[in-house]
Amino acid sequence: MAVKTEAIGKEWPPASFEVEAARIDQYASAVGEDNPIYHDTEAAKAAGFRDLVAPPMFCVVYSAPALGPAILDPEVGINIPVMVHGGQEFQWGEPVCAGDLITTTATCKEIYEQDGRGFYVFESVSTNQEGEETVRGIWTDIVRGV
Amino acid sequence: MSDFKQGDSLPELRVTPDAGLTKRYAEASGDPNPIHTDPEFAKSVGLPGIILHGLYSMAQVARAHTEAGGGDPRALKRLSVQFRGMGFPEQEIVVTTTVKEARDGRLVTDTVAAQGDNRIIRNAEAELELDEAR
Numbered sequence: 001m002a003v004k005t006e007a008i009g010k011e012w013p014p015a016s017f018e019v020e021a022a023r024i025d026q027y028a029s030a031v032g033e034d035n036p037i038y039h040d041t042e043a044a045k046a047a048g049f050r051d052l053v054a055p056p057m058f059c060v061v062y063s064a065p066a067l068g069p070a071i072l073d074p075e076v077g078i079n080i081p082v083m084v085h086g087g088q089e090f091q092w093g094e095p096v097c098a099g100d101l102i103t104t105t106a107t108c109k110e111i112y113e114q115d116g117r118g119f120y121v122f123e124s125v126s127t128n129q130e131g132e133e134t135v136r137g138i139w140t141d142i143v144r145g146v
Numbered sequence: 147m148s149d150f151k152q153g154d155s156l157p158e159l160r161v162t163p164d165a166g167l168t169k170r171y172a173e174a175s176g177d178p179n180p181i182h183t184d185p186e187f188a189k190s191v192g193l194p195g196i197i198l199h200g201l202y203s204m205a206q207v208a209r210a211h212t213e214a215g216g217g218d219p220r221a222l223k224r225l226s227v228q229f230r231g232m233g234f235p236e237q238e239i240v241v242t243t244t245v246k247e248a249r250d251g252r253l254v255t256d257t258v259a260a261q262g263d264n265r266i267i268r269n270a271e272a273e274l275e276l277d278e279a280r
Contacts, residue, residue, distance in 0.1 A: 023174075030174035031205040032161055035217050047218075056212065056222045057205040064176050081191060085200045089226035095219055138226075 003118040003146050007076045007108045014105045015065035021052045021098035028055055041098070052098040059090055059135040063124045066104035067139060070122050076108060078120055079143050086119070086142035093133040101129040109138070118146035150214075150253055150276075156243035159210035163198060163235045171202045198233035203266050207257050210241040211274050224273040227257075233266040243272075251276040 021041065028038035033055045036043035041052045071078055096102060103126065110121040124137040150156070168182045177199055180187040188196045204227050215221025233239065240260055247254040257270035 027174040030167070030170045031202060031209065033205075033209055035212075037217070037219075053219060055205070055208070056219050056225075057201070057208045060201050061175055085229050087226070087228045088201065088204055089224070091224045092220075092222060 003111050003113045003120075004075075004077045005111045007073065008111055009108065010070075010073075010075065011105060011107045012066065012070050012073070014103045015069075016101055016103045017062040017065055019054065019062060019096055019098055019100045019102060023061060024052050024054045024058060024098060027058050027061055031055070031057065044097070049095065050097045050099075054096040054098075056090070056092050056135075058096060059092070059126065059137065062096065062102040063104045063106075063126055063135070063137060066106040066124055066126075067122060070106040070108065071120075071141065076111070076120060078118075078141060079146070082145065083141050083143050085140075087138075087140035089138040091136045093135065094128060094130075096128065096134050100134075102126050102134060113146055116145060118143040150245050151248045152245055154245045154248075156210060156214040156245070156255065158243075159206060159213065159241040160238055161206055161241075162238045163202070163233075165235055167202075167235055168196055168198060171199055175199065175201065177201070193232070194234075196235065198235060198266070200229040200233075200267075203229070203233050203239065203259050204270075206239055206241050207243075207259055207267060207270050207272070210243055210257070211255070211272050214243070215274050215276055218277070221274055221276065222272065223275050225270065226272075227267050227270040229266070230268055231261075231264040231266045233259075233261060233264075237261040239266070246271075 044053045120141045122139045243257040253274040255272045259267040
C-alpha cells in the first residue's frame, strides 16, 4: 500500500481562537514557565506587553483548531493510531496576548513515502486581529508501515 | 547576554515531569491522545507505558532559550526539532544547548533534550535574538 498524494496543496478553512488569560496561565503552568509575565497581567504590562503574554510554544494551543481537521481529513488518509509526531518547526512574529483573536490556516505541503514510512507535512500560518503574523509552523507526522 | 560566542553553552535546563504532568499538559494543550494519559491504552498499542507529548519536550527546549534570553518570549525567533526517542514521566529531562553561530546579538543554537542516554529531541536548531539586537 502506498501513500495517497492527492491532498498535497490542499488548504483547509481558517480556524479562529480567542486567547483567554486563563488558557495562557494554564498552559504556562503545565510546561513549567513560571515567569510572572505569563501569570500576572500587571507584570506583563510592566514588561511592556499589551496584556498577559503567552510563551512562544502557546502557539500549539491556538493552532490546534486549524491543524486537527487537516490531520484527520480522509483525503490525507493518515492512519491516526500509528501516527507519530516526527518533527516541528515554528517561526515566531508578533507576541500573542490575552484578548487576541488568532486565525490559523493549515495547508498540506508534502506527502511522501520513505523506507516504508509515510511522511505528512503541513504548514500553518497564524495571524492576529491586526493581520500581523504571530507564528508559522511546519508540522511533520510520520506513519509506519504505509 | 551579549557574551555568548560560538562554542559556548546556554545554561542547562533540568526538569522532572511528575506523574500527573501528561494529564495537565493534555488539558492545557488540547491534545487528547490517550497514549499520553492512559497506561492501558498505551500498552495496547505496544508502548511500554504512557509517554510524554513531544510538544511538551519541545516547550522545554523553548524555555531553555527564552530563559537564556533574559525571560523575554520575543527573544525566540525560530525553533526546529526532530522527535526521536520517546520521553517518559518521572524521569529527569536535561536540555543541553550549544551556540553554533553568534553575530550582532543573534545566536543560532544546537540543542539536545535527553533522559539519561535516551535523546528525546535532537538536531534542534533555534534562533535567539538578544536584547541588544532589538
